Amino acid sequence: MLSAYGHSWVYGTGARRHSEGFVELAARELGVRLNNQAESGSLSTETARLVIAQPPAPADVFVLMTGFNDARLQGPAPAGQRQYEESLEIVFHALAKAGPEALVLAIEQPYIEDYSGHPPYDQGSNAIVDGYNAILRSTVERFPFARTVVVDGWDAATMLAKDNVHPNDRGHAVLARSLVGAVRSTGRGDVR
Incomplete structure (x- = not known):
């Protein structure tokens, strides 16, 4: 079982068909059942509230992608970054409890x-996204069962839908390939 949490990219937004979202593609490639708990438009705080209100079911692999909406809403605000780190801690602890x-x-x-479209989610930049990714990496280092995944081959010029926020089919395919590669590189090709 692969269980996924996060924002609209995880939900599958931007793909022509929901079934072509990257976690759907990855689950099919790995031959596993998918439990997609992503919520379009969610912040990391909402993902944290979700795992508290509805503790995750056991799974072989958990996928988390969150923080993009936080970065676009909060910009460089230190309070937003602290909230993101606190939310990650909550989510990782909940996932560890569900599947040690x-x-x-x-x-x-x-x-x-x-990043200038879709106010009030217009406060982001590449530098701010880099800052949120750095927080993600430093938080992951505190959890030995967790790994970060860098999306290999991403090209914003050709992999975004017309709204310039969500991945198109090509973007979802690259995300799926990176996710499948990350699972297989850990020797977890036997997930069910």
Whole structure:
């Protein structure tokens, strides 16, 4: 079982068909059942509240991708970054409790081309996304069962939908390939 948490990219937004979202593609490639708990438009705080209100079911692999909406809403505000780190801690603890032997893969957020659209979610930049990814990496280091995933081959110029916020089919395919590669590189090709 692969269980996924996070924002609209995890939900599958931007793909022509929901079934072509990257966690759907990855689950099919790995031959596993998918439990997609992502919520479109969610902040990391909402993902943290979700895992408290509805503790995760056991899974072999958990996927987390969150923080993009936080970065676009909060910009460089230190309070937003602290809230993100606190939310990650809550989520990682909940996932560890649900599956002590499970692998947790936290996907670093790729860039988009233009952060100025969709107010009030217009406060981001590549530098701010880098800061949130750095927080993700430093938090993951405190959890031995967790790994970060860098999306290999991402190209914002060709992999975003027309809204310039969500991945298109090509973007979802690259995300899926990175996720599958991360699972297989850990020797967890036997997830069910």
